[in-house]
Every structure is written in structure tokens, then in C-alpha cells.
Amino acid sequence: MPSTPLADRLRPQTLDEVVGQTHLLAEGKVLRSIVQSGNLPNLIFYGPSGVGKTTVARIIAQSQHRKLYRLNGTTASTADIKAIVDDLNTLDGVNGVILYLDEIQYLNKKQQQTLLEFIETGAITLIASTTENPYFYIYNAILSRCTVFEFQPVTPAEVEKAVNRAFNILKEESALPLFIEDGVVQRIAQSCGGDVRKAINAVEMVYLAGRLDGEKKLITLNDAVEVSQRSSMRYDRDSDAHYDILSAFHKSIRGSDENAALHYLARLIVAGDIISPARRLLCVASEDIGLAYPQALTVVKACVDTAMQLGLPEARLPLAQAVIYLCTLPKSNSGLMAIEAALEDVRAGGYGEIPAYLKDGHYAGAQKMGHAIGYQYAHNFKNGYVKQQYLPNELKNRVYYHFGKNKTEQAALQYRLRIKEEAEKK
Secondary structure (H helix, E strand, O other), X not given: OOOOOHXXXXXXXXXXXXXXXXXXXXXXXXXXXXXXXXXXXXXXXEOOOOOOHHHHHHHHHHHOOOOEEEEEOXXXXXXXXXXXXXXXXXXXXXXXXXXXXXXXXXXOHHHHHHHHHHHHHOXXXXXXXXXXXXXXXXXXXXXXXXXXXXXXXXXXXXXXXXXXXXXXXXXHHOOOOEEEOOOHHHHHHHHOOOOHHHXXXXXXXXXXXXXXXXXXXXXXXXXHHHHHOOOOOOOOOOOHHHHHHHHHHHHHHHOOOHXXXXXXXXXXXXXXXXXXXXXXXXXXXXXXXXXXXXXXXXXXXHHHHHXXXXXXXXXXXXXXXXXXXXXXXXXXXXXXXXXXXXXXXXXXXXXXXXXXXXXXOOOOOOOOOOOOOOOOOHHHOHHHOOOOOOOOHHHOXXXXXXXXXXXXXXXXXXXXXXXXXXXXXX
């Protein structure tokens, strides 16, 4: 068997051989049309590992018939970039050069600035790839001169094509006939998380693990299951995937979809992360359930505390309980909207002087300053309510909180209206 990794031997040579990314590479799609036009702009490919960014960039660069340079952001130095710039004055650089830069997010600001002048003039055409959100990790001056294309995880159906091609190559190279049990291809394709390279590596592993069965080599479904365990997880606590999962988790609870919320919770649990969902559950209880069911926060806090005391794997039980509980409760964001409205006033300088009768009167000389004089103690009145201005004069008619339409808040509203009406009758 050749020593070159199977993924490299299987690497596509044309855009038509690339699996997935049909939203970019199918006939009539923007990226393919740009490549076919022959007028290549600066490009940034953003997406997870193993979905074809490097392959597509390499195919495009090779199709342009210009001097091609390759750098990797993890190892490139400023001297490497300057060496490319120096070549612009040679015959190789007469028509400009193409720089294929993998993992551009690892270049520091100075290195990116070194590129900027030559990208701007067109002397260097940049094709860059990154697994991190370019709008967070690449400087705006570079971004403004590039077109960003987002690559998506490859669907299992598309991955199957690559897996079948990989097994076909191995069949040709194998000294013995290769027998593949039913379900092996599907298992590998489904468990790679849309990462084609990971799927090809799994094919290579199950081939090496295959056992002899008479005059043939047997690859079993059990081998595929063992090789692909947890391989579908695409998770890093500092990466976009982490925040995307948490965002989907939160929004699923807000949308009262317990099945989706449990799915995203399961992803976090399999990754060994219970702190992030625990914090998000506490947030949901106040932000999205809020005053529609105020007791939710107490219940969720109990579930979170229990999860932290138990640890995994038992922590999954109270966390799942909290998820289902929150999904099935009525929702209200009236508390969130109220504090945001108040913050907006304060940030805009809407303070105003605190009414003198509300100021602290528990110190010598307070009365001489007019503080606390005339304050009406609410508990001395019926229903514990007395009409009194509490906001500064400049904001005295401001309303931040609007009662939600749910049963709990509407009951509170009716109570408020009743006690105000009774106070006004006196």
C-alpha cells in the first residue's frame, strides 16, 4: 500500500470532483462563475476543517496560469511574505502572482499589513482559507479587499461519494479481494460531521484494521463503529462551533422545542461541557421565561447546582430536566425589554436628580438638606400602595416595564390596576 495518505491520493483535481459545496460550485453559482471568468478577485474561504477549502483554493490557483506561492499562517513569517514581495520585480511577477494562504487567521497584524499594499494594487491576488470567522480574526483592511465565501459541512449523501471512491482505490491497491459489510460506508459518512478528510481517514483506518477471512480482507460494520466513535463532534470551546451550538440551544428553548434543545444539550455533554449549558439555562430562565413564571429561576438553579455536584455522566439528568421544563413553560421577555429600555436612558445621559424625599435621611444633617422630608411610607397605606413620584422629574412619565400577555403578568396587572383605583378613591 502506498505511503502517501489516502486523503492526499484522493484529492480532487477539478471543481467537478469536489464533493459538497454545491451552493458555491454548481453551474451558475457565483464562485464557479468567478473562476470561469478568468478575472480572479481576492478570496477568503471560511468554514470548518475537511470541507474542501484548501482543495478548491488549490484548484483555482492552478487554473490561473500565474506564479503560485503557498504559505500556511501557522508557520509563515514576515520574511516569507517579504520574499514573495521581492519576487514581484522579477519576470515571474510581471503579471502578478497568486498567494494561497492557508489558516490566515494565524497571521498577526504586522504580517497582514505587509500584504495589504500589494493586495490593494493587484500585484498579489490572495486566496486565503480560515476555520475561524473572518469578521472576528482578519483585519478590516484585508477583509474590505476580499470576497468571503462560506463553506458548509458536507452532507452524508455527498460524503458517501468520497467514501466509495476511497474504498475503490483501496480495492485496486489491495493484494487481496476487499469485502465491505453492508452499512460501513453509511456509518463512516454519517459519523464524520461533514468533514470529508475525517471520513477518508476513517476509511484508511478500517482498512488497516480489517481482518483476513479466508482469501479476502473483511471490513466489518463493528470496525467502522469503533473507528468513527465521537468523530462527528466538531467542538472547541474557543471556536465558532461552541457559540453556534450554545446559540441554537438557547433559541430552541426560547422557541419551546424541547427535542431540538435536547439535541444541542447532548452535543455539549458528549464534548464534556456542562458549565456552558448550565450558565445558558440560568440566563434563559430570566431572559425568556421571566415574569411569565418567576419560579422557573429557582427550579433551574436547583437543577444546575445538582448537575455541578453530580458531574458527568449523571449531570445529564438534571440538565435535561431543566431543558424540558423551560421549553414547556410560558414565555415572556418583558423583564429583558424593561431593563434594556432603562439602560438606554441612562447610557444616553438620562439621569435626572433623585427627588429629595427619596434621598437617604439616616444621618445627621440630612433634614437640614431637605432629604427624606415628605416621603410617604407605602406600608402605612391600604394595600401597601400610595401614589408618589419615584422617578426624577426629567423622567417622571417614563414607562419601562410593560406587562406581558401571559396569565401571571396579566394577573399582576389586574392587581396593580385595582390597588391604584382604590388609592385614587380616597
